[in-house]
Amino acid sequence: MxxxxxxxxxxxxxxxxxxxxxxxxxxxxxxxxxxxxxxxxxxxxxxxxxxxxxxxxxxxxxxxxxxxxxxxxxxxxxxxxxxxxxxxxxxxxxxxxxxxxxxxxxxxxxxxxxxxxxxxxxxxxxxxxxxxxxxxxxxxxxxxxxxxxxxxxxxxxxxxxxxTGYSEASVVCRLGAATEVERAEMPEAVQERLALDLPSLAAEQEEHDGATHLRIDVTPLGGAEPGRSAWAVASWAVMTAELTGVSEVSVAGQQWDRADGANAAWQPVPEDHPAAGDPVGTVRIG
The missing domain is CATH 1.10.530 (Lysozyme)
Known part of the structure; x- marks a missing residue:
């Protein structure tokens, strides 16, 4: 070995x-x-x-x-x-x-x-x-x-x-900004990776202020509490962001924003953000 x-x-x-x-x-x-x-x-x-x-x-x-x-x-x-x-x-x-x-x-x-x-x-x-x-x-x-x-x-x-969602908001990535091409290809890239890694889940595509968001309901995973499963999926989305072009991930009223670069951390979702009204068990990717 x-x-x-x-x-x-x-x-x-x-x-x-x-x-x-x-x-x-x-x-x-x-x-x-x-x-x-x-x-x-x-x-x-x-x-x-x-x-x-x-x-x-x-x-x-x-x-x-x-x-x-x-x-x-x-x-x-x-x-x-x-x-x-x-x-x-x-x-x-x-x-x-x-x-x-x-x-x-x-x-x-x-x-x-x-x-x-x-x-x-x-x-x-x-x-x-x-x-x-x-x-x-x-x-x-x-x-x-x-x-x-x-x-x-x-x-x-x-x-x-x-x-695995046991430690909420404990995983964060600090990355350079996604390119315009990566942002444009993000929805397809995330859905392709999701189909491979988490085939039980599907992403629903939504538009907000001219930007594309993917909304994932984690309840099909079953087993764990939806809140913990949501954090597991959100952490997965953050950890794969450099590969998929993801710029932000929102879950349980918290958001990771890639644009914060070296200072990126989980922060409260802005009140006017579409994720602010998401139910427990929902992960939003943008």
Missing amino acids: LGALALVITAGVLVWNHVGRSGPPIVQRCIASADAETAAALDPEQAGNAALIAAITTERGLPARALTIALATAMQESKIRNIDYGDRDSLGIFQQRPSQGWGTEEQVQDPHYATNAFYDALVQVDGYQDMEITVAAQEVQRSGFPDAYAQHETLARLFASGL
Whole structure:
């Protein structure tokens, strides 16, 4: 298996902020925090993959503990990147080996296939929810470095808590502004990604003040309380924003605005915003 060091707080990509004003460059990153002193960060590529893994966790109705194990594993194996190399024939996010029955080379480099394959194995581990993360991960991976998963536990817990909706408003991304082309293509890009990551859901397209918004009702997910599911979906939308061109996400009276750049944080929705009247269980993307 391919070892990897955690990227905590410093992970990111340096880009220029073009939000209609001059300013310092932005280190593009997504941050999950528990408090002012406990936080971890991923760059946009890592964040997009982490969001995908989280969405599959939600779709399958698995607990947040499963996501913590999956993220710690992916961080150790590939830095949560879909790589096309590794130890011996290991490939993909989880460095799965075709020769060991994980699938074909093409399959294990498909993040959706790889994540489901990981979870198919994890759920067969009796009592995995009560195991230490290193033990549960090793039961699935059979790594030559079984204790290495522990170094990513804090990062994995922080992102898992936010991406499953247990920690509201704990996940935020700080990105450069979307281009005009990205904004124009956003509705289609989000719906395509939604169909792959969260196929139980559909986005209804609406127009407001000349801008397109997508409105998502999360109740088809079932299981969790709608409010928690909504935060899980909203966090997914923020974590994939650099890939889909999303500029704002609103949920439960709170809004993330990409235009805030390096200062982006969850803030109250403006009173005149269409999301202000949305019911519980609704996520609005613009």
